[in-house]
Structure formats: C-alpha cells, structure tokens
Amino acid sequence: MKSLFALAVTLTSLFVFARFTVLQPGYQVGEKAMDFSLKNVDGNMVSLSTNQSAKGFILVFTCNTCPVAQAYEQRVMDLDKQFASKGYPVIAINANDAALSPGDNFQAMKKRSSDREYSFPYLTDETQQIAKTYGATHTPTVFVVQRDGADFIVRYIGAIDNNAQDRSQASEKYVANAVNALLENKSIAIPTAKAIGCGIKWKKA
C-alpha cells in the first residue's frame, strides 16, 4: 500500500514536471522579469540594470527577416522616439538561430541597425534563453517592464497595435497606450494582445 502511494506520488510529480517543461509558459503580466546581459550590435553588453535612469523598458523581440517585424520596424523606432525621453526606452532583442536564419546573424543585425539608424540597442539572444524565459514565441512581440526598486515587473505582453498591414488603420495602439498608462499611474486597459507573427527560429535540439 505504501509503495503504491509512493508510485502515485512519483507518477503525479512526473506528470506535473512534464507539463511544465513542455508548456514553457513564460511570463504573465505582474510577474518579475529576469534581467539579462546580452551583446549589443556595438559589442557592449546590455542589461536592464545598465540604464539607471529608466522607469522601465519597451522590450521588443524582433528580427531582420520576418516581414511582420519589418512592417513594424518604423513603429518600433517611433516608440523609442516617443518614450525614451519619458523614461521608457526601447530595447530590441533578436533570438533567431543564425544557423537556421542567416539573415539574422550578428553581422546582419549590425548592418540593419546602422542602415536604419536605430536609436536603441539591438541585442542578440544567442542562447535563446531570454526569449524562452520571457515566453516570446514569435516576432514581433513586446514586453513592457516597469522598474520596482531593483526589480522589473512585466506590465504588458503582446502586439504593438491591432493592424500590422496599415498603421493608420490601427484603432488600438496597445504598447503606446500601456506605457502612457504607466506614466500616468493608471491601470493598463489591455494588458495582453495577440497577433500573427513569425515563429522564432529555435535551435535544433
């Protein structure tokens, strides 16, 4: 009887463990975001804690090659122009495996960032650990994080707005609205929003 119970416990824990490892749910709104140290296109390492004056960040998981990310590139550049001076700068992160997607290798990232004159860091998540920890699955996906003492709390997860094809037709500017709400100390009306994007090119196991 005792061994049967032990077996049941083992099986249950195995099941629970398997579920968690398979699902990899990533962050929910309200959770503490892990800081990182990732290489920027200028060769320097960048962390959330590097910029002491920021009230938070607009973290954009993006890439060079995805047409949806390209469609949103100018909008990401504009978000940085709009919000960096208000305390919420953009940090762009590329997590695509360069072996599977050569257009996303470090050289190509450097070129894109200088050609387009990015005003924000463009980091390579070479091990893909940050994308996995945060739960980014496709590009572009935004995490707005807010400083809370030494920590950063996730306040918004998802799409930039609700019309990828035509920004003038977007009736919900999710990220801008979320950051504006944080700046005004209001609650965020739409804290998560889904959108179609290119699946992150995960390394072959």
Place this chain on the structure above:
Amino acid sequence: MVGYQKWLFVLILFCLGHIAYPQQIRVIKYLELREILDKPGDSTLVVNFWATWCLPCVTELPHFEKISAQYAKKKVKVLLVSLDAASLLKKKVEPFVVRKGIKSAKVVLLNEPDYNSWIDKVSPEWSGALPFTLIIDSKTRKSYERPFTEAELAAELKTFIQ
C-alpha cells in the same frame, strides 16, 4: 458570325481562367471560419494557418497538399488558411498557390487584420506564431504551434484516422 466569335472569345477566356487559377480562393471572415471549425461532421479536418511571407509555412505546404490527396478517401479534408493581406490575393496568393501545385487542399484567405479579436477563439493555446495547425474531428481538437515534416504530419493524422 459575330455571335459565334463572341462565344469563342468567352470560351477562350474561360479556359485561360482555368489554366491560370485552378482553384478559386475565397476571402472569408472569422465567423465563416468558425462555422467550418465547429462542424467537422464525420470528417477529420486539418486546418493550417500560413502566409506566403512565412518561410517555414511555405516549406511545409506541400506536405498538406500530399496528405489531402492521399487521405481524401479516409474523409480527411485539408484547409489552408492564408493570413496574407487580402489586397495581395490576386497579385501574390493566387499565383503562389498555382506555382506550388495546390489542387487537392482547399485554400481560403482569412481577412481579419485585428488578430487579437479572434486568435484566442481559434485556440487559446495559439500565441500567434506561424505556422499553426489544428486537427479536428467530432471528438477531438488538437493544436500544433510548430512546423511539420511530412512524416510528423502523417503520424499525427494517423492518431485521428487509425
């Protein structure tokens, strides 16, 4: 004589249309998609969400065409839901489907740019990443947020049709 020429002209146009576009791609809204997903009847529905701009989608598309032809007698229906912009239907999506030789699988274009309003309704497990596939029968609805190899797709389908 004039009448005869007119009919010949129409006939030629008709034939040309069929050579260029063997399959009529309809533009649908979410409600129509829901109707299809909710009523598999006695069939097994394989629904793949894709776009011409999505490289892994384009790579796996022939697998879906293949199983559609191969398992038609086992009541397997394959629906390829394009998420390309509706404005690119004639210019991009139709020529692409012709070039890829997609005849057996049915192609539709879902014109719903406000993604957040319907992605969760299709599947709460779907983050929005492409490609995304559903396999549905009257009892089960399984979702796959990943690309398939031909062997993987066939193996998954076999768990439905035995």
